[in-house]
Amino acid sequence: MKYGYIRPIVKDQQCTDQLNNISIEKLYKETHGLAKKRKELENLLMILQKGDDLFVQNIETLADSLQQLLDILRLAERDQIIIHFIDEQITNQTIHEASLLQGAKFFARLQSTFLSHSSTFTLQVAKQQGKSIGRPRKSDENLERAFAMYESKNYTLYDIKEATGISKSTLYRYLDSRSTFMSDEEN
Structure with missing residues (x-):
């Protein structure tokens, strides 16, 4: 079965530019871009079975950290699921074929993306809650x-x-x- 997963990300907070023109049978959509309480992702990971395909726009959509990405990739490998990362034009299977240098460059960029994503959504929530952002001013x-x-x-x-x-x-x-x-x- 072909599944899709989307959620608000920094470049597409309304989820309008994700998985367009991709034929999927069931779509899971997260309502927020925060790292915690991603119930739709949890539900999706529970129902995926051997031979299923999961389509996400990019790695940032699926994972919030390298550790989370690694955990999901391990699950996909164990359950024989293919994850398609549209923007990166790779799957979880082609990631294994990259050289060490290519992998290091890729994951360095990815870590920067994760930090940007996390900071953006955390700051937005803090502002909505009326919290002061930044360092306090000196007296x-x-x-x-x-x-x-x-x-x-x-x-x-x-x-x-x-x-x-x-x-x-x-x-x-x-x-x-x-x-x-x-x-x-x-x-």
């Missing part, structure tokens, strides 16, 4: 103290960091944004 009092110490030219950057907890790169970033703000006010 204005602490920043003013660091600015005064820096402008006095009596302190080293190390002294400023020890007194205020503001690192060199953070201090410079705030000084740059402060000077941009000051020049905007003058205009």
Whole structure:
């Protein structure tokens, strides 16, 4: 039997560009792009049988990490299932035929894709929940103290960091944004 699996991914969050023009008998669609609670994937993996074909748009659709991909590939090998990765134009059987160098390059790109996918959907959920994203801003009092110490030219950057907890790169970033703000006010 020919199965398909789709879910929201970074490049196709509405699942409109996945498995188009692919003839499948049963489609499983995940409602979210998060790594956890992928019930449709779990259901699909439970019913796949020897000789079945599974079509996914790309590896990112099927797995969220190299470990998860490895687990699914092992399952497919054990159950004699062929997984077709459309974008990569490979199957789980042709992956085994690649050279070590090709495999290393492929999996390095894949790891980057997994991180991007995970970060994008986690940040979207956090924003929807009203959570603050990014590093917390340094207190204005602490920043003013660091600015005064820096402008006095009596302190080293190390002294400023020890007194205020503001690192060199953070201090410079705030000084740059402060000077941009000051020049905007003058205009």
